[in-house]
Amino acid sequence: MTAETKMDLTPIRDYTDKFLGWMRGRGAVLIVTHDHPDPDSLAAAMALKHLITVKTGQPATVAFGGMIGRGENRVMVEKLEIDLVPLDSIDLNRFPVVCMVDSQPGTGNNSFPQDRKVDLVIDHHPLRETCQEVHWVDVREEYGATATMMYEYLEAQEVGFGTKLATILFYAIKSETQDLGRDWIRADRRAYLKLLPLVNNSILFDIIHPEVPRAYFAHFSHAIHNAMIYKDILVFNLYKIDTPDMVAELADFLLRVDEVKLVLGMGYYEGVVALSFRTLRNDLNSGEILQKVVAGLGTAGGHGMIAGGQIRDTGGDKESLASLEQTLTHRLLEVMHCYPVPGVPLVSE
Numbered sequence: 001m002t003a004e005t006k007m008d009l010t011p012i013r014d015y016t017d018k019f020l021g022w023m024r025g026r027g028a029v030l031i032v033t034h035d036h037p038d039p040d041s042l043a044a045a046m047a048l049k050h051l052i053t054v055k056t057g058q059p060a061t062v063a064f065g066g067m068i069g070r071g072e073n074r075v076m077v078e079k080l081e082i083d084l085v086p087l088d089s090i091d092l093n094r095f096p097v098v099c100m101v102d103s104q105p106g107t108g109n110n111s112f113p114q115d116r117k118v119d120l121v122i123d124h125h126p127l128r129e130t131c132q133e134v135h136w137v138d139v140r141e142e143y144g145a146t147a148t149m150m151y152e153y154l155e156a157q158e159v160g161f162g163t164k165l166a167t168i169l170f171y172a173i174k175s176e177t178q179d180l181g182r183d184w185i186r187a188d189r190r191a192y193l194k195l196l197p198l199v200n201n202s203i204l205f206d207i208i209h210p211e212v213p214r215a216y217f218a219h220f221s222h223a224i225h226n227a228m229i230y231k232d233i234l235v236f237n238l239y240k241i242d243t244p245d246m247v248a249e250l251a252d253f254l255l256r257v258d259e260v261k262l263v264l265g266m267g268y269y270e271g272v273v274a275l276s277f278r279t280l281r282n283d284l285n286s287g288e289i290l291q292k293v294v295a296g297l298g299t300a301g302g303h304g305m306i307a308g309g310q311i312r313d314t315g316g317d318k319e320s321l322a323s324l325e326q327t328l329t330h331r332l333l334e335v336m337h338c339y340p341v342p343g344v345p346l347v348s349e
Helices: 010-023 039-055 071-079 129-133 146-156 163-176 186-198 201-208 214-226 245-254 286-293 318-335
Strands: 029-032 060-064 097-101 120-123 136-139 228-230 233-240 262-269 272-279 299-303 306-312
Touching (some): 010 039, 029 039, 039 071, 039 097, 071 163, 120 146, 214 245, 228 318, 245 262, 245 272, 262 318, 272 299, 272 318, 286 306, 286 318
Parallel strands (some): 029 060, 097 120, 233 262
Antiparallel strands (some): 228 233, 299 306
């Protein structure tokens, strides 16, 4: 056994013993993901549900706001039989215990009412002040994925799990860290390598290579043709979109442009402008940058090389969205100390 596979799980075992003991006997448990959940949020929720089911026997429900739109995520939910329900379809009064994974109260990226208590938060994003009212908080900003934390919970509690949950956890770490190429630490690599032999490779292939509708490629065309480059910063606007996941997917895609180090993307979905920020620079904190860019306009969060945000109460017409793009671009260039810089199109007609 290598040094990397060895880990002292005693602190994690002690902590999980305490919150499971506190939870035991309190009734039904609600596990809330962030809106439009990504693989990391889904994996963390399913792992926590499995842990609770095995250790306390309490019924646990996973709920989310928004939609699951990205092709990979839809296939993952279907093939791995991820059981979850829309948050607005359930009676919250039925759940004496509320957990939140890969998100925190009041961040703006989850639809759980801010006036309701949350009992347990498990996350890898920067700690928010709103967690001061939460009984149990495990926030590890240095971790690349919340799924890694949940794998350690299962390991510490000696809870076995099947190939489907292993595949969910593995894919979450794989996608969140871009195959251990972004925002990872030893704990992420350790979990990645220990889960790899347990993965269902056939299902993993289907998740990574999903079928997508023609509209998917229209979004790529739109982003490519309206993207503007300001020095090493690329900004794109998708305007109206049918799934907010497209903004993050295209931000990752356009970060591959030669000499581009930062990407800011936006798209309008059901009254909300979804924002995604990506960078190749490991000397920056993406969450702090995007929070400065949207200050007074919306909310944002993230860390390391990735961040996301939301701007509500804005017009969905093309003129309003174009004006917002100009405002956000101006602010980003000022935050990065490169204003004014003339923009040039990514591609020329």
